[in-house]
Amino acid sequence: MDLTGKVAIVTGSGRGLGLAYARELARQGASVVVNDVDHQHADEAVAAIETDGGKAVAVVAPVGPTETAKKLVSTAVDTFGRLDVLVTNAGVLRDTVLWKMSDDDFDTVVDVHLRGTFTCVREAATYLRGQGEGGRIICIGSPTGQRGNFGQTNYAAVKAGIVGMVRTWALELARAGITANAVIPVAATAMTDTVPFFKQFSDAAANGEPVPFARRVLSFGTPEDVSGLIAFLASDAASEVSGQAVGIGGDRVALWSHPEEVVTAFRDGGWSAEDLAADFDSIFGRSLQKVGQPMPEPPATADDESGTDKSGTDKSGAARSGGASS
Template sequence: MSLTGKVAIVTGSGRGLGLAYAQELARHGARLVVNDVDQQVADDAVAAITAAGGEAVAVVAPVGPTETAKALVAAAVEHFGRLDILVTNAGVLRDTVLWKMSDDDFDTVVNVHLRGTFTCVREAATYLRGQGEGGRIICIGSPTGQRGNFGQTNYAAAKAGIVGMVRTWALELARANITANAVIPVAATAMTETVPFFKDFVDAAARGEQMPPFARRVLGFGTPDDVAGVVAFLASDAAAGINGQAVGVGGDRLAVWSHPQEVTTAFTDGGWSYEALTEDWESLFGDALQSVGQPMPTPPATAGTETAEKVRS
């Protein structure tokens, strides 16, 4: 399914995952509105897309404010005459443990990821509904938003919120033939290069080396290009029947995340008292309690002593 004739906005697309998404969409025929906060980075992204035969323009502005969302949609309409696809990828990190996280640490991350996704999708959805030809909303989540991660209160909250909004938008926009889905990527980027567990694999990718099967299969960890195909697919007509989903991708792995649901239930006449819970909780729910955090398997010896030592630490 070609994307020829389609117009896409990709926020945070000057480098990393966002650039990979924009380039892949362009490769399949879409015309692009690139977004970054750095003029040179945005210009370089546009140049790379046009050098490969695509069409692109840049909007240099931070996502979060409504004004940026309006500027992005206006650029698509002004330069290309329409809008069909929005990919909300822009993000920042301010990692620290709860008791050291400042108001600014929290607000900055939530403003860019969560509010930025909301304002951009609101503006795009308003235009797409008026255009009357359907559309594709693709929002980028994270395993941290699905499972939590030490030191990422702000990021976990924002990414979990994004998936929650996607489920709601899938309901609200369905009648307009606009789908909303989340992609949960795991890839070597500036955001993962600081994670000790992934460092050896990120460094290998930076050197142009093939990641080992342990990374690509067991961890589901790869490069931005491994994720880009899924984004392009969800943007296409071939994905018209996919809506409200959280699709995980990384390395050689593709997955669909489950939505939160009750895993077990119990009833008692008159409701649950403190005494009843104290007596019955363990027998009823002890085996049903859910784990938190992303499980990290121990790498094989062939993955390298240095990596194994980091995992153990």
């Protein structure tokens, strides 16, 4: 787990999850390039890492343009002599239902999340291949990209797209010894604090109150709960892990499955519309896939914060595999 001598870039690391990632990578020994669009946040992040005893430098620029990607990589190389790890975390939200979502709402989220991930990974991968010593690409997804979420057409699209790109990059970069993985975090951030359901748990945790329901049933914790996975995937210990989508939050870590066929059926000559109308329900009815994240009800009383009965079943009846959107 020793990252001494390694150099990492973390986009969107001025605060929140990105800052937690950057600080943990530095704590493990890596020198870190911090990135944010806000000078104050970037400077404060660098100061926090240096106060912890680490090394950091800031690049203040919006993620998306190729020019920013080039600046991030050149800053890492010019300042610290090399590059080993890229964490693409930068993102924005423009939430609204489909029929109210503007072109700008959609394009802004696509530009920062999807294009920003692509341009930064392309630049980093090009350098890492030339450096010839392998490397680590860690891209941040979301449960929304895995299951969908009401009011987040743009966000669901980009987060699903990021995981799709990661699987492709794992194939393309394998010969160069570069791994590519997606992390699916669930944690309290400024974004989740805008949702009253989650803010109640964030406020309770900030006040030092135990929140086992949030940590176990919702997999909802702090940014620091996620940072250990980032450091692990950046390390030599994860050299054989690539093309994976790993979820983490609160007390839980989980491996998301890749999309796969769950039921198949064959008919000589193929399937007409009439054939499908007659047989679709009998073939697929019991296997149709759910959408959205299960959201169990919080416990009714303070002395029952687990949200489960003695058998381990959620009292709400919701699947225990569900987590909150981040």
